Amino acid sequence: MIVPTGIGAAIGGYAGDALPVARALSTVVDCLITHPNVLNAAMLYWPMPNALYVEGYALDRFAEGSWALQPLHQNRVGLVLDAGIEEELRVRQLQVADAARASLGLPVVEYIVTDTPLKVEKWVDPETGQSTGRIKHPDSLLRAVRTLVDRSKVNAIAVVGRFPDDDTNDVDDYRQGMGIDLLAGVEAVISHLVVKEFQIPCAHAPALSPLPLSPFLSPKSAAEEIGYTFLPCVLAGLSNAPQYMVMHSEFREKGCILASDVDSVILPKDACGGDGTLAFAKSEKNKPLIITVEENETVLNDTADKLGFEVLHVSNYWEAIGVIAAHKAGIDPFSLRRNKILNIGCTSFMPVNGHSISRD
Secondary structure, three states: OOOOOOOOOOOOOOOOOOHHHHHHHHOOOOOEEEOHHHHOEOOEOOOOOOEEEOOHHHHHHHHHOOEEEEOOOOOOEEEEEOOOOOHHHHHHHHHHHHHHHHHOOOOEEEEEEOOOOOOEEEEEOOOOOOEEEEEOOHHHHHHHHHHHHHHHOOOEEEEEEEOOOOOHHHHHHHHOOOOOOOOHHHHHHHHHHHHHHHOOOEEEEEEOOOOOOOOOOOOOOHHHHOOOOOHHHHHHHHHOOOEEEEOOHHHHOOOOEOHHHOOEEEEEOOEOOOHHHHHHHHOOOOOOEEEEEOOOOOOOOEOHHHHOOOOEEEOOHHHHHHHHHHHHOOOOHHHHOOOOOOOOOOOOOEEEOOEEEOOO
């Protein structure tokens, strides 16, 4: 299940609002592979034993067949805190880590503060309309991760970067369930950087000053305003996220999951241009059923028709989950629709009563 981040998805573009879809989908599939944008809901999360929490860059490499996923029961999670985080906000993040260890038993083993403030910058791409950004000091982040990996033998990383505080007017649309998540694009940039360098699970939680209380908050955005940090869901997800393994032949014997094991892919109708989706669409072996959802509109216009590959188009996630259930059962989904099964066709001329006929 894919809902790209920072593209204003009507479902999944806010504070974990695609999580109900993932929960429902997980009940009809053997294994659900998805990413933090779908499963993270700031202070909220929902454990699903058959769901795999896979960072976006890793998901693309998996789809391309370059990496395999190795499910584990537990990771050693390290926490990286931006040196730009003020003392009070830093203490709030550390309290989350301690609470996760004591109340949930999560293996958060050590934290480190970067040697230089990361200086997060964010903006909206004027061409695509999606959010993006950068950190001015990526080397500081990578040094911190390297220290945790070498010293504490962590194999998953949670990063908390200090984001610039927005003017309330800049986030009004988002808080009311409209527009795009201005933070999400650069959050993906940060996690991509770590995963690309270290090939281990990573997810990011922003550190922000609390916004003024709003009586007009959309339920889709509310999960980000019920606590002091966005870190709880990240620690929960990373605690048992699958490890990323560079592909070679013996991984099948180790119980790793390969791209060829994927039976179906579900994503928004106009967000089909990502590396992972294109890799699945071009797959020559065990090509999955690709399902696109019309109701989940985004700011993009990358449809399968424009990109030249075949998908099964559905109106909403209710319908998509029904298609997945039928597909898993070996049933043609169209047989569940009114008048969608036509008379069987013929691909060659066949003699019938001394005559030859063809069926177009």
